[in-house]
Amino acid sequence: xxxxxxxxxxxxxxxxxxxxxxxxxxxxxxxxxxxxxxxxxxxxxxxxxxxxxxxxxxxxxxxxxxxxxxxxxxxxxxxxxxxxxxxxxxxxxxxxxxxxxxxxxxxxxxxxxxxxxxxxxxxxxxxxxxxxxxxxxxxxxxxxxxxxxxxxxxxxxxxxxxxxxxxxxxxxxxxxxxxxxxxxxxxxxxxxxxxxxxxxxxxxxxxxxxxxxxxxxxxxxxxxxxxxxxxxxxxxxxxxxxxxxxxxxxxxxxxxxxxxxxxxxxxxxxxxxxxxxxxxxxxxxxxxxxxxxxxxxxxxxxxxxxxxxxxxxxxxxxxxxxxxxxxxxxxxxxxxxxxxxxxxxxxxxxxxxxxxxxxxxxxxxxxxxxxxxxxxxxxxxxxxxxxxxxxxxxxxxxxxxxxxxxxxxxxxxxxxxxxxxxxxxxxxxxxxxxxxxxxxxxxxxxxxxxxxxxxxxxxxx
RNA sequence: GGCGACGUACCCAAGCGGUCUAAGGGAGCGGUCUGCAAAACCGUUAUUCACCGGUUCGAAUCCGGUCGUCGCCUCCA
Numbered sequence: 001x002x003x004x005x006x007x008x009x010x011x012x013x014x015x016x017x018x019x020x021x022x023x024x025x026x027x028x029x030x031x032x033x034x035x036x037x038x039x040x041x042x043x044x045x046x047x048x049x050x051x052x053x054x055x056x057x058x059x060x061x062x063x064x065x066x067x068x069x070x071x072x073x074x075x076x077x078x079x080x081x082x083x084x085x086x087x088x089x090x091x092x093x094x095x096x097x098x099x100x101x102x103x104x105x106x107x108x109x110x111x112x113x114x115x116x117x118x119x120x121x122x123x124x125x126x127x128x129x130x131x132x133x134x135x136x137x138x139x140x141x142x143x144x145x146x147x148x149x150x151x152x153x154x155x156x157x158x159x160x161x162x163x164x165x166x167x168x169x170x171x172x173x174x175x176x177x178x179x180x181x182x183x184x185x186x187x188x189x190x191x192x193x194x195x196x197x198x199x200x201x202x203x204x205x206x207x208x209x210x211x212x213x214x215x216x217x218x219x220x221x222x223x224x225x226x227x228x229x230x231x232x233x234x235x236x237x238x239x240x241x242x243x244x245x246x247x248x249x250x251x252x253x254x255x256x257x258x259x260x261x262x263x264x265x266x267x268x269x270x271x272x273x274x275x276x277x278x279x280x281x282x283x284x285x286x287x288x289x290x291x292x293x294x295x296x297x298x299x300x301x302x303x304x305x306x307x308x309x310x311x312x313x314x315x316x317x318x319x320x321x322x323x324x325x326x327x328x329x330x331x332x333x334x335x336x337x338x339x340x341x342x343x344x345x346x347x348x349x350x351x352x353x354x355x356x357x358x359x360x361x362x363x364x365x366x367x368x369x370x371x372x373x374x375x376x377x378x379x380x381x382x383x384x385x386x387x388x389x390x391x392x393x394x395x396x397x398x399x400x401x402x403x404x405x406x407x408x409x410x411x412x413x414x415x416x417x418x419x420x421x422x423x424x425x426x427x428x429x430x431x432x433x434x435x436x437x438x439x440x441x442x443x444x445x446x447x448x449x450x451x452x453x454x455x456x457x458x459x460x461x
Numbered sequence: 462g463g464c465g466a467c468g469u470a471c472c473c474a475a476g477c478g479g480u481c482u483a484a485g486g487g488a489g490c491g492g493u494c495u496g497c498a499a500a501a502c503c504g505u506u507a508u509u510c511a512c513c514g515g516u517u518c519g520a521a522u523c524c525g526g527u528c529g530u531c532g533c534c535u536c537c538a
Contacts, residue, residue, distance in 0.1 A: 011465095029538070037538085044538040072536070159534060163463050183535060209536045231538030232466090238536070261538070262466080268530070272537060300486080301474075306467070306531070316473070316487040323486080326500065353475090361475050365485035372485090372502095379494090379502050432496055439498075450499045459500090 003058065003355050005227070006304060008235060008258040009156055013357055016257065018226050023061045025221040026052060027255075029213065029230035029238070030066040030112070033093035034074040038278035039294060039309065040264035040271035042104060044231045046295060047261040047303040047358075049106040051229070053401045054354050065220045066109040067213055068094055070116050071206050076196050086196050090114070100281045103291045105403040111220050115212040119198045122207045122215045125249055126185045126200070134248050136178065141188025141203025144177045150244045156258065157236035183241050184208035210241040214249060228255040232262055261303040271309065284314070288446050290460055292404045293318040299402065300360060320368075322459050324405045327371045328395055330378045333454065334388035341377055342387040345394040346370045354401070367398055412458070416447060423449070424456060 004013040018024050028048045031037045055062050069075075070090035079089040094114070101108065115122075126143055129135035134149040147153045147161060154161050161181055177184075189197045189204040197204045217225055223246075230239060239258065246254040263270040266277040284294055289311075296317035301307040346366040353362030374391055377383035383391075399405040412420075423438040439449050448461045 031538075032536090041538045047538095069536095074536090157533075158464060160463075163534085181535070229538095233533070233537050236533060236535075241535080263532070263538080265531075270532070270537085274537075304466085305474090308473085310472090312487085313473070319488095320486050322500090330501080356477090359475075361473095361485075365475060368485050375501055376503095427496085430496070436497070448499065451495075451497095452500075457500090 003054070004357055005257050005259055006357050007256075008239075008260050009255075011158075014257060016226065018060065019224055019256070022059075023063060024055050025224075025226045026055075026062055026064045027213070027217045027221060027225050027228045028064070028066045028109070029228075029234055030068045030109075031093075031097050032069040032072055032074060033090045033097060034072075034078045035093060035273065036096050036280045036282070037100060038271060038273065038280050039284070039298065040278060041231075042100065042106075042281065042294075043264045043298045043307060044229070044261045045101065045106055046104065046298045048229045049403070050299055050303070050358060050360065050401065051227070051259070052107060053403065054358065057397070057401050058351075063221060064107075064109040065111045065113065065217060067216050068097070068112055068114045069209065069212065070094065070114045071196055072209055076193055080192070080194060086194070087116075090116075103281060103285070104295050105291070105407045113216045113220070115207065115216075118212060118216055118219065119207060121219060122211045123186075123198075123200045125211060125215050125245070126207075129185065129245065129248060130202075132248065135185055137202045138177060138188070140190075141186075141200075141205050142177070142184060143186035143202060144182040145185050145241065145245060146179070147181055147183070147244065148179070150248055152247070153244050154240065156243055157240045159236060159240070183210065183237060185211050185245070210238055211245060213238075213242045214245040218246070218250070223250040223254070224252045225255045227257045227259060229259045229261070232260045235260055259303075262306045264298070265306050265308045268308075279309070287311075289314045290318060290321075292321055292407065296321055296402075296404045299404070300364060302361060303358060318460060320364075321404050323368070324371065324395065324399075325459065327374060328392060328405065329457070331374070331383075331388045331392045331395070334378070334383055334385050336385040336389070338381075338383070338385035338388070340382045340384035340387065342384050342390075343370070343373050343377065345390060347394065347397075350398060350401075363398075363401075412447070416442065416445070420449070420456065420458065427451075 003016045005016055006012070007014045016024070031041060052062050052064060071086060075086060075090055079086045082089060126135060129145065130137065130143065135143050135145050137143050185208045186200060186202070187205050187208060193206060196206050198206060217228070228239070243254060265271065269275055269277060271278045281291070281294060285291060293314045297309070297313050298307070300317065346369070349366035350363045353359040353366060356362070374383060395405065419438050419442060423435045426434040426438070442449060443461065446461045448459050450457050450459070
């Protein structure tokens with residue numbers, strides 16, 4: 001396996017060469033738990049899941065850490081609005097987040113540390129930067145990183161600090177600092193912060209956003225990471241600042257490969273809370289879409305391409321998944337000793353595509369082309385029993401990467417089960433009118449019935 | 462103003478200088494099968510890759526320009 005990935009730092013494809021042979025140290029930026037994450041957020045988490053699953057598929061061990069930001073402007077604001085403590089609010093949304101991760105069949109990280117669990121370590125790190133003369137305190141008890149103390153500042157984002165526009169967002173920051181481009185390591189306490197206050201040598205307050213990742217990644221994975229992921233909007237300022245801090249706290253390279261996923265688009269604009277054009281998973285499930293259809297939709301476009309989200313897309317994804325599930329069902333029906341052809345499984349094509357910067361569309365193309373070949377043989381009863389078994393195993397392997405075929409075993413409620421039984425009876429009596437009526441009724445509810453040679457099956461529409 | 466990405470059929474999308482008269486998914490149309498459907502299969506829907514010019518024996522693929530869309534430029538995945 002020679003997996004090549006696009007490194008944002010070099011803007012080139014680079015071969016993954018784990019620091020420790022056979023083990024990949026992966027750090028992915030998690031959510032800020034001030035609200036339910038929208039599916040644009042999940043596009044990134046699903047891209048990271050694809051990466052992780054493919055690394056495992058390739059025989060590597062993955063040590064994965066995802067942080068949870070549970071203290072920042074938004075969490076504090078939201079907690080105040082809802083009259084809750086910070087911990088109550090973030091606890092609630094963190095639980096929601098994990099529930100959504102699970103629904104989308106995203107493999108959990110080995111560690112999911114929350115920023116507030118590492119405040120003393122962050123304080124120590126900030127103190128080191130102060131001691132080194134790379135950070136300074138201000139009268140309000142805040143601490144800022146002096147970007148001029150780090151010559152490589154701007155390298156990741158390819159921004160020249162001299163040319164950076166000091167815009168509204170900087171002006172809106174009412175903290176005192178020596179130079180507008182410097183960023184906060186620590187924010188001095190203000191009454192509006194309510195219960196969000198922690199002690200520090202230079203004064204009570206709370207950590208800035210970026211320092212948590214520098215500290216927690218090192219804590220769990222060491223000073224150098226193989227891969228660090230996030231959405232493109234994290235390149236600047238978050239990752240640029242994180243990189244600066246980490247490089248100043250320890251001399252090594254910090255991250256070998258920086259990977260960033262593109263945005264999910266709605267009506268031509270990026271999906272975001274501020275634009276109001278977002279969807280959350282529970283709402284899509286409520287509308288009757290399956291979690292696997294959401295997963296497939298977010299997964300099936302290359303991670304560095306913008307992805308336009310539509311309900312049609314979800315529907316198309318469901319159809320594609322149904323096709324693979326149908327293949328599995330048909331393969332299971334082939335008797336073990338059946339004589340026939342033995343087509344090759346597309347392992348090599350799938351691996352070649354994914355080795356090329358996770359070319360998922362190429363991999364899916366290979367899988368579906370193979371599926372088509374198998375269906376043709378199945379229709380003519382010319383697939384050997386052994387090949388059917390191999391095919392089923394191969395599909396299982398590929399689904400360890402895709403995670404859309406063999407998960408979330410759907411169940412039917414009693415009413416539906418009874419209707420299906422009633423229809424069976426009607427068909428036995430050749431009462432076609434009643435049988436068709438039930439079929440249409442269930443179709444309205446998103447359940448498709450198909451009468452096969454071995455009985456009636458159902459699937460989601 | 463600075464930096465960057467993208468534009469392939471009705472929709473989505475692969476393609477990384479020749480095997481491209483361009484994978485794969487969805488959708489449509491005709492057929493086989495079926496009680497009828499659905500699924501699956503067979504056939505069909507781009508001699509063409511936003512547009513213009515250039516490099517090359519050869520370009521969807523490289524270079525330049527034009528048009529269009531989007532993103533980032535201090536706390537957005």
